[in-house]
Amino acid sequence: MVKIFNVDNGKRKRRGATPSLARQINIREVLDHLRHKSPLSRAELTRMSGVSAPTMQKLLTVLLDSGLIREVESEVEGRGRPSKSYTLSGRKIQVFGAVVGVTTCKIFTAPLSLELRKIAEYKFPTPDSYDELIGEFRQFMLKQASQNISFLGLGISIPGLVNTIEQNVIVSPNIHYLDGSSPATDMAEGLDLQTLTLQEQLALCLAEQNAGSTDDCNNFVVIDLSNGMGMGIMNNGGQLNGKCGYAGELGHIVVAPGGPLCGCGKHGCLESVASDFVLQRKVSEKVGYEVSFTELEKMLRNGSIDVSKELDEILDYLGRGISMTINILNPGLVLLNGRIFEMIPEAIDIAREKTAKYAMAPGFKECMIKRTKGNRDAGVLMGISNLLVDSISEIE
Numbered sequence: 001m002v003k004i005f006n007v008d009n010g011k012r013k014r015r016g017a018t019p020s021l022a023r024q025i026n027i028r029e030v031l032d033h034l035r036h037k038s039p040l041s042r043a044e045l046t047r048m049s050g051v052s053a054p055t056m057q058k059l060l061t062v063l064l065d066s067g068l069i070r071e072v073e074s075e076v077e078g079r080g081r082p083s084k085s086y087t088l089s090g091r092k093i094q095v096f097g098a099v100v101g102v103t104t105c106k107i108f109t110a111p112l113s114l115e116l117r118k119i120a121e122y123k124f125p126t127p128d129s130y131d132e133l134i135g136e137f138r139q140f141m142l143k144q145a146s147q148n149i150s151f152l153g154l155g156i157s158i159p160g161l162v163n164t165i166e167q168n169v170i171v172s173p174n175i176h177y178l179d180g181s182s183p184a185t186d187m188a189e190g191l192d193l194q195t196l197t198l199q200e201q202l203a204l205c206l207a208e209q210n211a212g213s214t215d216d217c218n219n220f221v222v223i224d225l226s227n228g229m230g231m232g233i234m235n236n237g238g239q240l241n242g243k244c245g246y247a248g249e250l251g252h253i254v255v256a257p258g259g260p261l262c263g264c265g266k267h268g269c270l271e272s273v274a275s276d277f278v279l280q281r282k283v284s285e286k287v288g289y290e291v292s293f294t295e296l297e298k299m300l301r302n303g304s305i306d307v308s309k310e311l312d313e314i315l316d317y318l319g320r321g322i323s324m325t326i327n328i329l330n331p332g333l334v335l336l337n338g339r340i341f342e343m344i345p346e347a348i349d350i351a352r353e354k355t356a357k358y359a360m361a362p363g364f365k366e367c368m369i370k371r372t373k374g375n376r377d378a379g380v381l382m383g384i385s386n387l388l389v390d391s392i393s394e395i396e
């Protein structure tokens with residue numbers, strides 16, 4: 001059953017529009033129908049998908065062999081004779097998703113069938129060493145794997161630069177012990193898992209597409225302020241990586257020479273003057289003690305602090321960053337991810353005004369600026385599930 005997921009980690013052959021691509025689209029469509037309504041008979045699925053009966057028969061065979069769907073008996077109306085219907089396997093086949101954050105890490109399990117429904121989850125403060133990090137993750141994984149469940153993959157999102165071909169971390173400016181490491185490989189050691197290491201901005205792009213917030217826009221960016229600053233770029237429907245996967249480092253463009261020291265070693269990078277952490281730092285300086293995000297949120301909700309000046313400074317820098325992005329990439333949509341936008345509803349309007357001040361008018365006019373709806377968790381699940389589901393279609 002498991003060998004049908006024939007993935008060569010991170011080194012899949014690039015294919016053009018081949019018959020397998022058509023199969024891939026059909027497989028997704030069948031999973032999608034079953035996600036919305038289950039069980040469905042072969043006749044119903046054939047009608048809904050608009051493919052021929054023999055094609056549907058082949059698709060169902062592949063999906064049954066892979067373990068992603070299962071057969072159930074259902075009554076045929078009028079005749080009372082039981083017939084076969086299909087439903088998602090749910091808990092039987094699962095993947096691991098892991099998210100490394102600057103302050104918190106988490107790992108969870110979910111069904112592989114693109115349902116984005118977490119089954120088990122474990123959160124812990126980001127440890128001080130790589131060994132502790134891997135140890136925490138593995139403890140959870142081994143416990144899960146001892147149950148009667150098939151785990152097929154592990155997707156992990158990492159803050160920093162990831163070499164997507166080699167699947168290792170080039171540099172993580174805020175968690176330097178990750179530099180040069182291959183966390184997914186180390187976590188999966190001894191377990192038969194396909195692994196995928198995702199730069200967190202790509203995870204966010206996938207999550208936004210899945211959450212439906214990108215509509216039909218093929219050219220969009222996600223700017224993430226929640227762990228420093230990073231940007232994921234979708235260009236004509238595909239990720240823009242650059243030569244080695246280093247594209248999108250908006251956060252490390254120096255905008256305030258001589259400004260605060262950044263994790264990358266330079267002074268005055270955009271992320272050192274415009275991120276969630278910058279707001280937290282500024283508020284802490286203002287009140288004279290270290291304020292957590294939970295406290296900050298409370299203070300903002302009960303109106304006991306005024307952050308309009310701090311917010312204006314941060315969003316002015318952010319507006320310059322967004323304007324550079326608009327001028328260079330001409331996206332149709334800029335999605336902003338960060339606690340700032342969750343805690344302060346008017347922040348998104350201020351960001352828009354600031355961007356208008358700096359961006360070229362034609363590019364700004366054609367670009368929507370919105371908040372994100374998805375999160376990294378959904379992104380890593382989409383990433384690893386896509387990899388595995390797509391690999392089914394490569395079996396002839």
Ligand SMILES: [Zn+2]
Binds near residue numbers: 252
């Ligand atoms: Zn920097």
